[in-house]
Amino acid sequence: MSEEKKVTRRTLLMTIGFVFNGIVAAAITVPVIGYLLSPVKKKGAYNQWISLGSLSQFPEGQTRLTEFINPFKNPQDGETAKTPCWVRRTGADKFQVFAINCAHLGCPVRWFPQSELFMCPCHGGVYYADGERASGPPERGLFTYDYKLVNNELQINAGLMPTLADQARLVTITGKGKSPCLG
Amino acid sequence: MSRIKKLYNWFEMRLQLEAPVKEAVLHPVPKSTASWWYVFGSAAMTLLMLQIATGILLALVYVPSGSEAWKSLDMLNHQLQLGWFLRAMHGWGSNFMVAVVLIHMAQVFIFGAYKFPRELTWILGVFLLLMTLGMAFTGQVLRFDQDAYWGLGIGASIASRVPLIGGPLVNLMLGGPFIGGATLSRFFALHVFVIPGAMLVFTGLHVWMVLKLGINEWPMPGRVVRRNTYIQEYNELAHKDGVPFVPDAFWKDLFFSAAILAAVAICAFVFGPYGPSGQPDPTIIQTAPKPDFFFLWLYAVLSYLPPNLETPFVLIAPVIGICILLALPLVAGEGEKSWHRRPVAVLVLVTVAVSWATFTHLATFTPWSPIMDAWSGDPVPPKLVHSETPLERQGAVVFQAKQCRNCHSVDGVGGQRGPALDTVATRLTEDQLIRQVLQGGGNMPAYGKTLSPPEVTALVHFLETLKPANQPGAVDASRELQKAQNAAPQAAQP
Numbered sequence: 001m002s003e004e005k006k007v008t009r010r011t012l013l014m015t016i017g018f019v020f021n022g023i024v025a026a027a028i029t030v031p032v033i034g035y036l037l038s039p040v041k042k043k044g045a046y047n048q049w050i051s052l053g054s055l056s057q058f059p060e061g062q063t064r065l066t067e068f069i070n071p072f073k074n075p076q077d078g079e080t081a082k083t084p085c086w087v088r089r090t091g092a093d094k095f096q097v098f099a100i101n102c103a104h105l106g107c108p109v110r111w112f113p114q115s116e117l118f119m120c121p122c123h124g125g126v127y128y129a130d131g132e133r134a135s136g137p138p139e140r141g142l143f144t145y146d147y148k149l150v151n152n153e154l155q156i157n158a159g160l161m162p163t164l165a166d167q168a169r170l171v172t173i174t175g176k177g178k179s180p181c182l183g
Numbered sequence: 184m185s186r187i188k189k190l191y192n193w194f195e196m197r198l199q200l201e202a203p204v205k206e207a208v209l210h211p212v213p214k215s216t217a218s219w220w221y222v223f224g225s226a227a228m229t230l231l232m233l234q235i236a237t238g239i240l241l242a243l244v245y246v247p248s249g250s251e252a253w254k255s256l257d258m259l260n261h262q263l264q265l266g267w268f269l270r271a272m273h274g275w276g277s278n279f280m281v282a283v284v285l286i287h288m289a290q291v292f293i294f295g296a297y298k299f300p301r302e303l304t305w306i307l308g309v310f311l312l313l314m315t316l317g318m319a320f321t322g323q324v325l326r327f328d329q330d331a332y333w334g335l336g337i338g339a340s341i342a343s344r345v346p347l348i349g350g351p352l353v354n355l356m357l358g359g360p361f362i363g364g365a366t367l368s369r370f371f372a373l374h375v376f377v378i379p380g381a382m383l384v385f386t387g388l389h390v391w392m393v394l395k396l397g398i399n400e401w402p403m404p405g406r407v408v409r410r411n412t413y414i415q416e417y418n419e420l421a422h423k424d425g426v427p428f429v430p431d432a433f434w435k436d437l438f439f440s441a442a443i444l445a446a447v448a449i450c451a452f453v454f455g456p457y458g459p460s461g462q463p464d465p466t467i468i469q470t471a472p473k474p475d476f477f478f479l480w481l482y483a484v485l486s487y488l489p490p491n492l493e494t495p496f497v498l499i500a501p502v503i504g505i506c507i508l509l510a511l512p513l514v515a516g517e518g519e520k521s522w523h524r525r526p527v528a529v530l531v532l533v534t535v536a537v538s539w540a541t542f543t544h545l546a547t548f549t550p551w552s553p554i555m556d557a558w559s560g561d562p563v564p565p566k567l568v569h570s571e572t573p574l575e576r577q578g579a580v581v582f583q584a585k586q587c588r589n590c591h592s593v594d595g596v597g598g599q600r601g602p603a604l605d606t607v608a609t610r611l612t613e614d615q616l617i618r619q620v621l622q623g624g625g626n627m628p629a630y631g632k633t634l635s636p637p638e639v640t641a642l643v644h645f646l647e648t649l650k651p652a653n654q655p656g657a658v659d660a661s662r663e664l665q666k667a668q669n670a671a672p673q674a675a676q677p
Contacts, residue, residue: 039358039365040351046360067466076364078250079464080332083361100468104493105485106336108468110555115585116633121471122337123486124551124590124600126628134628139490160360161336163343164494165350 046160099143211425215401217432222439223287229440230280247371249364252327271451295520296399302512321374328459333472402520479546550599553589578645608650
């Protein structure tokens, strides 16, 4: 056994060969990690101001379904580049723009003007007209988009699919709205 | 020498496969294992081959692009000869494969097959189960229809709950900021290259170990596995009371595999392909997305969890479950194999099976989901309102128009999210009804802001009529007493 362990010229060359392969492999693969991680971007990089159209489309006191084309769309996205959202106009220049995705697991919520509730068809999450959680499994109210009014148009800051990961943090840091912990 | 024999020899001289193949097929197995209980593993492998063959055939036509995938499936269904049948075979093959893999797992668990020296065979099997489920989920995504779109939304929502890295995880899963073409492309890569590649390697090693270590013997009470004696005992059993694997045990594998393939083909022929359902247009929100059969139990669990337990459960429970499965052979590698001496194992298996079946059954009719069109589609049955006062009838209108029916059934029709209201007047007094309507609670939204006082009065009067004919309504004892006291002096006066 002890003889076999001896380093000969050939075993040394083989070891160097392994190391050489390792170095080349690392040099090639390490940058590829960047390729794999390329969809991950900094907070806010996936949001842009998008117009939802003229203010006149949204009568005061009503909640309407509208849609926008995602600013980060690619040709192969087809119909999925479109995203729906609910626009609630509460005053001349006061709006609430709710994401379509239920805060529970992202299913599309539907608005019922008669009972003034948003209901989710998946697991029965229900929200009041102002987006607050009413009942069911969601731990918080509906996700909202930031909005601004420019030249008589309603614009929202959108692009990233709203999920608990980005919106929950938004709520706690800025102190806007109720803490999600309060349900 | 015949020509065929010559040809065979020409190849054999170069390939030299005869000896190892003979060794593998003729190796002795304990006689008791030539049983119909030992056919599920080979059936799972047959189904894997079927999935690969049908998958390749579908890939000749399928376009993994967000804008084209649905259309290419539609073309497979309607325009290409037998395209529908291949899709159906692949879809039903997937169902059968998950089922057979689970049955195989239950069988080797209850037969104690994971014990020494077959721990690694079981561990690779656990990964094979996870990959089978991964194939089922990614396959559902490739069907890029409405269910696939919103199913991805559910996946992203679960990923977003991971602390700290939730956001980046969502972007990695979706391949960008939203569900779209990039998402489909990466699920295609997973479904067609990554997972099947890993599955083939794992299946190869899994089968290799079965051949090398020998098939698990039929467990007998009292025949205890011990690390230092087991291998010798097994070899004695296989050689003294053994039969060659081929053909003594193998013919049953062949019969069962053929039967399973026939069952897949019959299901495919009779029930046809899965979807695609509606086009993946997110602006069509009139949809109630539902996962495929083998994820229905998860869909049910997610709706029953209390909100504050959901994130911990969704993130921690699968990790614990997988760790338990992986650790099982390392912790319980010795001891009794027979189910007669392993009551806990039997109980665990039965509990898991019953819970799984219960949740799956519940998810087929989703009692937790509001029925979104019950208010407009299912009128209040006339027999409930035929002799009511105008105020009560007005209440029935409010009941209908304010979507109460979406969550509450009357006469067996309507949602099951809230309790059925056929006998609500026997349970709740007038005051309790008013409070419940105005303030909600117990998982009901509050209607105080959306109903006017006359509407509440009418609604509650209608609800008070909902009781069996011969049963009194619920009454508030103190108010009844007050009424009686008010009435008593009047009665005494004249």
